Amino acid sequence: MTRYERRRDVDILLLDVEMGSMDGVALAKAVRKAGVTMQIVFVTGYSDYIAEGYDVEALNYLMKPVDAAKLFDVLDKAVARMRRDSRCLDLQCAEGLMRIPLADIRYLDVRRNYVTVHADRIIR
Template identity: 40%
Template sequence: MLHIGICDDSFAARAQLRSVLEHNLYDRHAEYNIFEFSSGEGVLGWFANHTAELDLLFLDIEMNAIDGMEAARRIREQNQTIQLVFVTGYADYVFDGYSVGALDYLIKPVQPEHLDQVLVRTFAAMHRAADTVYLCHNSDGVYRIPRQEILYFSSDRRLITCVTTTRSYTFYGKLDDVQSELNDQAFLRIHQRYLIRKDSVERVTDNSVRIQNEELPISRSYKKEAVFALTRTFLEEEA
């Protein structure tokens, strides 16, 4: 499922881009959701509660108050994996997009062949990033959480909390399944209820680890493997 945002203060421009997008995605037999925003303030307000939900965002550069470039800078501070594409009536702004890691730019009105090139690059970038994000599904939607931002997962029966450097996400599942889905040596099980990212640990003792001033217990059954793995991680960081 591809989650796409269109931010433009012109209803006509949003409608034109959406129409071209839907035709292209229909031809690809792709599943998608499209969210529309009429201002930079609107997309930033929505983004505050849906930090990792969008895969691709089209931003009009010339908007009042918060323009597309400023909105992109603020979004990029919170999300390093979202693909940003600027839509503009002028080519003068194109080079500014490189400062926020923009995937591409499109000139209005958006032409199908140019949009197709952008989508090809988007799908390729998403494929490359597949091993760098964790997909979290809950009642609010689907979130693409950069693995490097994850501190740890905790489990309370079937309710799992993913704690990151910026916020927490909750969803239902099994911690065993999360560990299997990650299939990543960067994560370590220290307890039946806790799965941590090794690089996030500030201190380790025989009975606990400290992550951002929070103490998490190491259970007896995981103690030997956990302490050995974390000690090795610390030594590698110092080397």
């Protein structure tokens, strides 16, 4: 059993092609077949599987040894894509349209006909 199978609260999977009992390509295919839309990045020494990375819509395919700057660029891209694709609560307010990512909502305060949204981040 992989760590992913034990803990599903994962946003980005960094996979190698060879990972012991299950290879990374098979895990990526299982993740996609289950309908999970997380970011997948292959980090491997095998260039033979690049085409399969496209099949599972991997964000990137990094060849070992990995340059640290390149890795951080790919991770920044993954986070930016997650933020762009995240589900949001869209509110029309007096100030204009407010977008609040659902993951950033801490709690809602309801009093009669008024709802106050307490969030870590609001996109205007």
